[in-house]
Amino acid sequence: MSGSQIAIEPEFYPIERLLIVGPLADAGPLADRAQAAGHHATLLVPDEEIAAAHEWGKGHRVLLEGEAVGEDDFDLVVELHCTDLSAKAEVLLYLEDALAENVPILTLALAVSAGELTREMLIPERVVGFSLLPPLTDSALAELMATPHTSSEAVRAAERLFESLGIATAQVGDSPGGVLARTVCCLVNECALAVQEKIASAEDIDKALRLAENYPYGPLTWGDRIGLDRVLAVMEGLHAEYKEERYRPAANLKQLVRAGHTGMAEGQGFFGY
Amino acid sequence: MNSMTFDRITVFGAGAMGTGIAQVCAAAGARVTVCDVSPEAVKRAQKALDAEFKGRIEFCSSLLETTEADLVIEAVSERMEIKQDLFSRLDNQLPPTTILATNTSTLSVTAIAAKARFPERVCGLHFFNPPAQTRLVEVVKAKQTAAEVLERCAAFVRELEREPILVRDAPGFVVTRCSRPFLSEALHCLDSGVADLRTIDGILRKGGFPEGPFEQMDRTGLDAVYATTRALWEGFFHEPRFRPHLILRKLVEAGYLGRKTGRGFYEHRDVG
Missing domain, CATH: 3.40.50.720 (NAD(P)-binding Rossmann-like Domain)
Incomplete structure (x- = not known):
């Protein structure tokens, strides 16, 4: 050309x-x-x-x-x-x-x-x-x-x-994860915190948000689809960018990623596949 | 249907939630009484329910009339003293086998139960608005709740053709708390200039959500969203994740409460 x-x-x-x-x-x-x-x-x-x-x-x-x-x-x-x-x-x-x-x-x-x-x-x-x-x-x-x-x-x-x-x-605007990835990853993180605090089972949390909020996936299943290593990376990116406590990744999310249980592609995340 | 876990149900509070809960229970075949201290509220509820359930739902406007019920569900105003007072009074006039359930969405079920004579029979049954259209009910276990109470409530929810999930008593339970980032991140994106209202709503709809966060807040009512957010934030000892956003507060202060006032985040010319 x-x-x-x-x-x-x-x-x-x-x-x-x-x-x-x-x-x-x-x-x-x-x-x-x-x-x-x-x-x-x-x-x-x-x-x-x-x-x-x-x-x-x-x-x-x-x-x-x-x-x-x-x-x-x-x-x-x-x-x-x-x-x-x-x-x-x-x-x-x-x-x-x-x-x-x-x-x-x-x-x-x-x-x-x-x-x-x-x-x-x-x-x-x-x-x-x-x-x-x-x-x-x-x-x-x-x-x-x-x-x-x-x-x-x-x-x-x-x-x-x-x-x-x-x-x-x-x-x-330039920001880690834009609008959609940021929103979905924060939902996954909040649900991970609820699992950690034993508010309800992972299955019930996903079911609740599908039925009450009509989300396309339960957030924990969504996280497993995205890959928990990426969810964690987005949270860490937001945390680094904004220095806000709200983006602190859940400890159980970090533990799953360290163990290699990053979701569907690996056969294990919040759920087994 | 006469083999339901709870045959006779009394719903306290004849507002939108109480009326909706009564409708769901009656549709499943339970014998329902709707009770409210305000005769006007009772009249309104009767008008709304009579079309479908004429003669099948009873109405009352005095607490004293409630002496027999297998399950009481309260949906009175979201204030701790009112709910505590209701349950402690009912405790004295109902048999000890009656289960007392609160439909609170933000208050501590444990604190409500604490004022009851038999706190082990108190639990949360959190229906969502509108009850007739939402398939989920959170069954909330307070610190004192007996396991058998939760099992029976879960069985009852299934008889209503709803899905029960068992939830530990903590601010916002599962749905209110776990769905918060959908609204709060939208406000943060707006605030930090990532995108404008319409772009944010459009991106999230395209991403698979049934409606955008600003559309959802306008539909729910910004006063309700603000009150819930505040309660959640206070319930978690001012955890920064749940901090209400100033943008929301300013709109509420201005009286821009969403669809119902014709203006919220958006202008709604078709309404108000």
């Missing part, structure tokens, strides 16, 4: 070649969805063995970490690290270095704000934070978060990407 003699409206820039970065369990399904929508998705993976061993690593183009990237190889990057914030910071710096300056980077801002993530970056203009409630590909809506640096072109690119995937967008 470069080399054109006339100024091209950003609307007409193609968003075809996507680089999807992050844990394969998230990156894989998103790559599937992107392929189905007509994009060319490539997964960034640490090494070939890991990619081959993982069901989601098969059947997609892969780029190995550290491998040279052509400046013009990708139109847009989606970065999905959530719980491992040091991996997130590291990969963002790598991407900044490897890609052409004008390639927008969409970064999942569930556990940390986009502004915090781009503090060390040289070109924060191209970075847009976004929040999707995991499991990511179940989401009907992406919340987009611009930092004071973010360019309107980058926001527009993010809108176009999600639109092409059939995911609506809403712009919200």
